[in-house]
Every structure is written in C-alpha cells, then in structure tokens.
Amino acid sequence: MTVPFLNLKPIHDPLYPEFIEAIGSVLKQNNFILGEGVQQFEKAYAQFNKTQYALGVGNGLDALKIALKTIGVGADDEVIIPSNTFIATALAVSELGAKPILCEPDMHTYNITASNIEKHITRKTKAIIPVHLYGQSCETTTILKLAEAHKLYVVEDNAQAQGAMYNGAITGSVGHINATSFYPGKNLGALGDAGAITTNSEELFHAAAKLRNYGSDTKYIHELKGYNSRLDEMQAVLLNIKLKYLDEYNKARNAIADAYTSKLKSINNVILPQVAEGATHVYHLYVIRVEERDKLRNYLLEKGITTLIHYPVPIHKQKSYLELNDNSNAFPIAETISNTALSLPVYPGLTTNEIDYICSCIASFYEA
Numbered sequence: 001m002t003v004p005f006l007n008l009k010p011i012h013d014p015l016y017p018e019f020i021e022a023i024g025s026v027l028k029q030n031n032f033i034l035g036e037g038v039q040q041f042e043k044a045y046a047q048f049n050k051t052q053y054a055l056g057v058g059n060g061l062d063a064l065k066i067a068l069k070t071i072g073v074g075a076d077d078e079v080i081i082p083s084n085t086f087i088a089t090a091l092a093v094s095e096l097g098a099k100p101i102l103c104e105p106d107m108h109t110y111n112i113t114a115s116n117i118e119k120h121i122t123r124k125t126k127a128i129i130p131v132h133l134y135g136q137s138c139e140t141t142t143i144l145k146l147a148e149a150h151k152l153y154v155v156e157d158n159a160q161a162q163g164a165m166y167n168g169a170i171t172g173s174v175g176h177i178n179a180t181s182f183y184p185g186k187n188l189g190a191l192g193d194a195g196a197i198t199t200n201s202e203e204l205f206h207a208a209a210k211l212r213n214y215g216s217d218t219k220y221i222h223e224l225k226g227y228n229s230r231l232d233e234m235q236a237v238l239l240n241i242k243l244k245y246l247d248e249y250n251k252a253r254n255a256i257a258d259a260y261t262s263k264l265k266s267i268n269n270v271i272l273p274q275v276a277e278g279a280t281h282v283y284h285l286y287v288i289r290v291e292e293r294d295k296l297r298n299y300l301l302e303k304g305i306t307t308l309i310h311y312p313v314p315i316h317k318q319k320s321y322l323e324l325n326d327n328s329n330a331f332p333i334a335e336t337i338s339n340t341a342l343s344l345p346v347y348p349g350l351t352t353n354e355i356d357y358i359c360s361c362i363a364s365f366y367e368a
C-alpha cells in the first residue's frame with residue numbers, strides 16, 4: 001500500500017462538474033479582475049468567519065503583509081511571532097522593515113500564549129501575530145486582552161485553522177485585522193494561490209482594500225503606495241464552491257485525528273497532539289513527536305507512507321534570518337519541535353484502511 005502525504009483527488013473529483021460550470025460562468029462574463037465572483041466569495045467568507053468584512057488577496061503572505069501595513073507597522077517596530085511558525089509570518093514583518101520578535105510556544109499545544117507573549121512586550125512592540133499552528137486555535141480572547149492592556153494590535157495568522165474556535169470565538173474573528181491563506185493544501189484550499197484578510201473594522205477594511213489594489217479605490221487615483229495583490233476571479237468562484245463543504249472537511253479531519261489518537265495512544269514513545277481547554281482543532285496537520293523521528297520517517301517511507309516535518313529548520317536557524325540566531329540555544333522549544341515533530345497524512349478521503357496501515361507500521365517500528 002502507498003499513502004501520499006496529501007491527496008486532493010477525493011475532494012476535487014466529486015466537485016468537477018461544479019468547477020467546470022463556475023469556470024464557464026467566468027468565461028461568459030470575461031471579467032477577470034475583482035469581478036462578481038470575488039465579491040460573492042468575500043461576502044460568503046465573512047459570513048463563515050463571523051466578521052463584518054473579508055477581503056480577497058493574492059496569497060497568505062500578502063494577506064499578512066497588507067494586514068500589518070494597514071495597522072501602520074513599519075521601520076523600528078517590533079512584532080511578536082511564534083518561534084516555531086512557518087517562515088511567511090516572519091517574512092511579512094521583515095518586508096515592512098519591522099523586526100520579528102520570536103516567542104516560544106507552549107510545549108503541549110505548540111501555540112504561543114498570553115503569558116509567553118507578555119515577556120517580549122517592549123516600548124517598540126506594535127503588534128502580536130498569534131498563529132493557530134497545525135489547526136488548533138490559540139487562546140485568542142486572552143491574547144486580545146493582553147494586547148489591549150498594552151495598546152497593541154492583534155493580527156491572527158489563520159492560514160492553518162479556518163473554522164477552529166477558542167471559547168466560542170472562531171479564529172480570524174478576534175484580532176483587529178487577520179490574515180489567512182487558501183494555498184491548495186490548506187483546510188480551505190484554492191486551485192492555485194489565494195488568501196484573505198478579515199476584520200470587523202470598517203476603517204481597516206477600506207484601508208486594506210486600497211492597499212491590495214495599488215493604493216486606489218478610484219481608478220488611477222492613488223491615495224497610498226499600495227500593492228497589486230487581488231484575489232483572482234477564477235480562484236474566487238472555485239473557493240466559493242469549496243467553502244460550502246469546509247465544515248464537512250473539518251469534521252472529516254477531526255474523525256481522522258480521533259482514529260489516529262485511539263490507535264496510537266498505547267505506544268509510549270509517541271507524543272500525541274494535545275488540545276487546550278477551551279480550544280478546538282481543525283487538524284490542518286496531525287503532528288506527533290518522537291525522539292527517533294528521522295528513523296521512523298524513513299521506516300514509514302520504506303512502507304510506502306509519506307510524512308512531512310513542520311518545520312525542519314526553525315526561523316532563527318534559517319540562513320535568511322541569521323540575525324535572529326544568537327547561538328545561545330535561545331529557542332529550545334522551537335528546536336525540540338523541529339527535531340522531533342512528524343506530520344502524518346490527514347485529508348478528507350483518507351480511508352480507515354490507510355489509517356490502520358499507518359498506525360500498524362508505527363506500532364511495528366517500535367516492536368522491532
């Protein structure tokens with residue numbers, strides 16, 4: 001048996017007729033930039049996300065960048081981000097000339113917490129980016145309280161957690177202005193690059209809407225130095241179709257996670273994902289931690305099972321961020337996670353047989 005890390009076929013094949021019809025309707029209109037499809041998707045995504053506004057942009061990195069620019073992040077500002085996040089979170093901060101400040105996550109949830117964040121707040125801090133890593137919501141309402149006490153902005157990086165909740169609040173609805181990605185492998189994936197910004201602030205929404213379109217809301221009148229990062233019309237109509245099934249996809253991911261957890265919990269060497277009280281998880285990734293990670297990964301590969309590591313090199317160890325590496329083992333949790341984390345396949349359509357096979361291979365690795 002072979003099990004790929006990700007297979008989009010089971011969710012895309014049944015949607016083929018709907019996709020073709022939607023693409024046909026765009027072709028009929030011949031309106032490819034910021035057309036009706038983008039507006040419809042923005043409305044539908046705002047409704048899903050329980051925010052007043054959603055704004056479609058080119059990708060998740062641009063969503064973060066535009067969100068930070070909208071709240072005025074610039075040179076000399078500090079922005080607190082997790083030490084174990086994907087590089088995009090840091091790059092968005094750096095591109096605006098600001099400094100990413102790495103904050104260690106909780107060892108059990110892998111998410112940053114208000115008490116860890118507080119240690120890094122200085123006079124230069126402008127914003128906090130909680131990343132709902134692997135699909136589990138951070139303690140958003142607690143982080144927002146801390147931010148408001150210090151007059152800071154919260155920008156949620158919701159690329160991995162569309163639909164997760166903390167104390168009843170959906171991710172992407174708590175921060176002042178928030179970013180998400182519809183990269184094909186995300187829980188809500190486009191069929192190419194796409195992203196969105198969500199907010200409840202009319203003022204921030206209008207400013208972000210200008211920034212994504214050359215700093216303009218009237219053609220050839222440019223109030224700001226903006227970007228070109230518009231959600232593509234084709235992607236918007238396809239996303240509109242997939243959005244209807246997002247809750248179903250997240251339920252399927254949770255069922256897969258439950259199956260993994262019940263089959264792997266008797267193996268003492270394997271640390272399973274832990275969900276914090278008050279939080280929900282939408283399992284963008286099902287990440288286990290094991291000491292002998294590389295050996296297990298190769299063993300599974302020999303058995304036909306592809307796994308991945310999120311992420312094998314923490315930001316402060318990347319060549320592009322040498323300035324954040326002070327060689328003092330300052331981020332031991334990020335390093336432990338990168339040395340021990342292993343992401344198992346999780347996607348709607350992964351079968352019970354495949355899950356059983358993966359779990360029995362992990363068990364036989366430890367019995368050998």
Ligand SMILES: *Cc1c(COP(=O)(O)O)cnc(C)c1O
Binds near residue numbers: 180
């Ligand atoms: C995927 C991802 C992004 C970036 O999204 P792109 O659409 O690939 O630019 C940002 N942050 C996190 C945490 C991600 O997982």
